[in-house]
Amino acid sequence: MKPIDYDLDIVVIGGGASGLAAAVAAGRELPNNTAIAVFDAQPRCGKKLLATGNGRCNLTNRAASPSDYHSDDSHAVSQVFSGVNVEDTLAFFESLGLVFREEDEGRIYPSCGQASAVLDLLRLELLRLGIAEMCGCRVDQICRQDGVFRMNSPKGSIRAKSVIVACGGAAAPQLGGVDWGYALMKSMGHSVTGLHPSLSPLPATSPHLGSLKGIRAHARATLCDGRGEIASDIGEVQFGDKALSGIVIFQLSFAAANVRSDDLCVELDMLPERSGDDIVALLTKRRAILPHLTLENYLTGVFNKRIGMCLLKEAGLTPLSRSVAELTDADIRRIAKIVKCWRFPVNGKASWSNAQVTSGGVRLSEMDGMTMQSRFCPGLFAAGEMLNADGRCGGFNLQWAWSTGILAGRSAAAYIKGKADRTAL
Numbered sequence: 001m002k003p004i005d006y007d008l009d010i011v012v013i014g015g016g017a018s019g020l021a022a023a024v025a026a027g028r029e030l031p032n033n034t035a036i037a038v039f040d041a042q043p044r045c046g047k048k049l050l051a052t053g054n055g056r057c058n059l060t061n062r063a064a065s066p067s068d069y070h071s072d073d074s075h076a077v078s079q080v081f082s083g084v085n086v087e088d089t090l091a092f093f094e095s096l097g098l099v100f101r102e103e104d105e106g107r108i109y110p111s112c113g114q115a116s117a118v119l120d121l122l123r124l125e126l127l128r129l130g131i132a133e134m135c136g137c138r139v140d141q142i143c144r145q146d147g148v149f150r151m152n153s154p155k156g157s158i159r160a161k162s163v164i165v166a167c168g169g170a171a172a173p174q175l176g177g178v179d180w181g182y183a184l185m186k187s188m189g190h191s192v193t194g195l196h197p198s199l200s201p202l203p204a205t206s207p208h209l210g211s212l213k214g215i216r217a218h219a220r221a222t223l224c225d226g227r228g229e230i231a232s233d234i235g236e237v238q239f240g241d242k243a244l245s246g247i248v249i250f251q252l253s254f255a256a257a258n259v260r261s262d263d264l265c266v267e268l269d270m271l272p273e274r275s276g277d278d279i280v281a282l283l284t285k286r287r288a289i290l291p292h293l294t295l296e297n298y299l300t301g302v303f304n305k306r307i308g309m310c311l312l313k314e315a316g317l318t319p320l321s322r323s324v325a326e327l328t329d330a331d332i333r334r335i336a337k338i339v340k341c342w343r344f345p346v347n348g349k350a351s352w353s354n355a356q357v358t359s360g361g362v363r364l365s366e367m368d369g370m371t372m373q374s375r376f377c378p379g380l381f382a383a384g385e386m387l388n389a390d391g392r393c394g395g396f397n398l399q400w401a402w403s404t405g406i407l408a409g410r411s412a413a414a415y416i417k418g419k420a421d422r423t424a425l
């Protein structure tokens, strides 16, 4: 049998949001001489955490609740939230020294505006608790023999009484997103659902996208398939070369990742606060007061000029060198129709590199939602994005990482204490 290089009480595999929260939560419950270590494959823990919220870390959402998540087991999601909810999470971070600021739609950020502060405070607490960080160290095998776990890593073999698997998901590989955690959990008897990128731009086809690249506009975006509307949201849409992006589109991609339909399309309502009749009246008035203009500038002042020109082209009103005075009532109704419903067929799959989160993962029904312990293997816990629960954009996915991480950490500590008590008897 291989010699043991690290003999530990608790091993946390993955030093991201959920793994760091788990390590802190476990360390706080146990005496200082308990051997706990966090192993991370990256040269530093928390690489993805540093990129969250555009470097500001939208660490939770005041309104986060179980209904904000897609999962195979909504009861387990509810159990997780009854164990550690948003208030409990804020209290956890407050105890680390973090001060918050609440922004639109309940989004909560560190008041210093730095994701690095969240990471620093977690790591300082690890230091205080005597928890080791083993970076550049991928754990690539796990098994359970005689009631203890054995694992392999490039820095040596590991033995531990309890393991918390917190390897994250496959989204954003450039920030350390990997699918290794799923293989570890499968080797311990767990099953994994299909995996799909979520909270990402939606690849779309339109002859206009190239000329609109980089432009942002306020719109209502509605995701539809052959059967009708799937999801809708209002806010800023960003046009990309071959995709639609922006938070509103991320929210739709959350629905798209879970619908898995082949005939998806996004419909943009470019003036969501006005009815179709209002727009016809507005356009008719513009024809009366701007007859000297060419179509090129007919919508300038209503929309970004390039968007205006694309809307007219989509309505078939080329060439744009024609005079506004030539527009017929039927032309105006056609423009109004496009303004209210500008269709972009979704073509192809969202990419992992542009996704913020993984939809799918280790089946939650195989975990105990009160403890995050495996239903198959005592002493094995899992947390974070690698579990099959993904949330909307706005702090929901980090909240899931914190809730499940804190629960897993506390439960692993209780498991270790229980083992110690049994040994003492």
Ligand SMILES: Cc1cc2nc3c(=O)[nH]c(=O)nc-3n(C[C@H](O)[C@H](O)[C@H](O)COP(=O)(O)OP(=O)(O)OC[C@H]3O[C@@H](n4cnc5c(N)ncnc54)[C@H](O)[C@@H]3O)c2cc1C
Binding pocket: 013, 014, 015, 016, 017, 018, 019, 039, 040, 041, 042, 045, 046, 047, 048, 049, 051, 052, 053, 054, 057, 058, 059, 060, 137, 138, 139, 140, 166, 167, 168, 169, 171, 172, 175, 176, 177, 178, 180, 181, 355, 356, 357, 383, 384, 385, 386, 394, 395, 396, 397, 398, 399, 401
């Ligand atoms: C650009 C971007 C912005 C985001 N912004 C937000 C936001 O503002 N708010 C929000 O709620 N969510 C946000 N998210 C989502 C959020 O970051 C993730 O859901 C969250 O980080 C998941 O935490 P985790 O601990 O499960 O995984 P991760 O944070 O990905 O951590 C997993 C860790 O495990 C390590 N690892 C994996 N396998 C192994 C192994 N076998 N051995 C050792 N180490 C291993 C990895 O190196 C990684 O460090 C964002 C995501 C991205 C990509």
